Amino acid sequence: MMENSNLQERLVREHWIKPDEFLRAKDEQKETGKSIFSCLIKLGYLNQPDVFRIFSESAGITFVNIADYSIKQEILNLISEEFYRENLIFPLFRIDQTLFVAMANPLDADLLNKLTNHTGLDVNPLLSSPCMIIEALDKHFGPQDKFFEMEDLIFKPRGLSNFPLHRESERISLIIPIEFKVDDERVALAVGSYIPAVTFDISESGLAIGIKTCIFLPSSVRLILRFSSFSSEGSIEAKGEVVYSRMRKKGEFFIGVKLLQPDPALISRLLEN
Numbered sequence: 001m002m003e004n005s006n007l008q009e010r011l012v013r014e015h016w017i018k019p020d021e022f023l024r025a026k027d028e029q030k031e032t033g034k035s036i037f038s039c040l041i042k043l044g045y046l047n048q049p050d051v052f053r054i055f056s057e058s059a060g061i062t063f064v065n066i067a068d069y070s071i072k073q074e075i076l077n078l079i080s081e082e083f084y085r086e087n088l089i090f091p092l093f094r095i096d097q098t099l100f101v102a103m104a105n106p107l108d109a110d111l112l113n114k115l116t117n118h119t120g121l122d123v124n125p126l127l128s129s130p131c132m133i134i135e136a137l138d139k140h141f142g143p144q145d146k147f148f149e150m151e152d153l154i155f156k157p158r159g160l161s162n163f164p165l166h167r168e169s170e171r172i173s174l175i176i177p178i179e180f181k182v183d184d185e186r187v188a189l190a191v192g193s194y195i196p197a198v199t200f201d202i203s204e205s206g207l208a209i210g211i212k213t214c215i216f217l218p219s220s221v222r223l224i225l226r227f228s229s230f231s232s233e234g235s236i237e238a239k240g241e242v243v244y245s246r247m248r249k250k251g252e253f254f255i256g257v258k259l260l261q262p263d264p265a266l267i268s269r270l271l272e273n
Contacts (some may be wrong), residue, residue, distance in 0.1 A: 007036065014249065016054065021045045052129040053251060061106050061127045062247050066090055066136040068215050070188035075099075078119050081141045087111055090128070090136045093187045095218055097121055102128035102136075126216070171210070174202040174273055176229045178211060180257075183239065184222040189215065194226055200254065206267035208243070209257050216253050217242050223257060227266070236266055 008022045017025075017040065028039040040046040049065070056063035075091045078099070084090060088104035089111070099121040105111070106125030115123045179194035189195075197213040209225075217223075221242045228235035240257040247253055259267075 011054070016050065017045045048129045048131045052127060056127045056247070057249070059107065059127070061125065062216055062245075063251065064092070064102050064126045064128050064216050065251070066092070066102050066128055066132050068190055069093065070190050071136075071140060072188065076140060078121075079115075081137070083118070084137055084141075085134075087114075088130050088133050089115070090133045092126070094121065095186055095220060098124050098218075100124045100126060100218060102126050102133060104128070104130045104133060124218070170204050171201040172204060172271070174199045174209070174270060176227070176273055179226040179228070179235075180211065180213075180223045180240075182217070182221060183224045187217070187221050202270055206271050207259050207262060209240070209259065209270075211255050211257055212248075213253055213255060214251055216247070217245055217255055219243055219245065222260075225257065225259075227270075236263070236269075238262055238266055 008019070011017050011022060012019050021040070021043070025036055025039040025043055025045065028034075028043060029036050032039065034042075037046070037051045041048060041051065049063075053063050069092050071090075071092065075094060078091060087108075090102045092100045092102055094100070099115070099119055101115060101123055103111070103125050104127075106127050112123050112125060176199050178197050178199050180197060181192070181194045182189055195213065195215065197211050199209055200212050201210040202208070219242055223240045223242065225238045225240050226235045227238070239260045241260055242255055243258050244256040245253055246255075
């Protein structure tokens with residue numbers, strides 16, 4: 001486990017808490033004997049999802065908010081409710097032969113093997129907090145009387161593979177507002193309308209755009225992009241496909257989108273910005 005001094009420096013540097021809040025949590029820890037994260041939650045300085053986002057950044061595993069997604073019944077039916085609850089996992093969606101699963105402990109190799117054996121699919125583990133998983137299970141299966149306590153889950157930082165970056169040419173800074181929605185039956189979001197976001201760069205060819213958003217989307221998912229900031233005649237739409245997704249700080253994601261059959265006039269306008 002990270003030493004208190006190093007942990008304090010990190011949490012303060014990354015603006016999770018203030019220095020005096022950490023000191024109060026240490027005093028609480030001495031009195032109760034509980035973990036520092038449990039004390040920070042009790043004192044109201046962090047919530048459980050915050051703590052698991054910190055864990056995700058340490059472990060290099062994507063953190064997801066389950067409520068962002070609309071879950072298909074066929075995905076829920078892959079495994080029993082009892083298995084989900086026993087292992088604190090929740091399935092999100094399937095892309096080809098890969099099942100994306102939110103887990104309280106995505107480093108559990110035995111559990112990953114069981115999931116593969118049960119489903120016959122490859123499993124892409126994602127991190128979510130126990131409270132989010134239990135809330136999703138109660139929403140989709142109905143509540144149970146059982147109470148699941150949050151376990152002490154500290155991940156040692158270790159190098160997990162990053163998503164492959166799509167770099168078909170050099171990048172140019174491009175910061176403009178944009179909206180997008182998923183146009184792919186394999187992934188359904190809880191919100192069906194366009195999601196506001198902002199671009200951060202574009203390839204010199206104009207065929208790939210970087211977008212900053214709050215939702216994780218896996219590679220190959222198809223999108224509809226809507227540009228309106230530079231058009232006096234209304235918004236302009238374009239189809240695209242996610243080619244990479246990289247987690248940033250505090251639930252922010254950078255996604256790379258390849259434009260499909262792009263309009264030359266749109267590309268010209270984007271490059272002019």
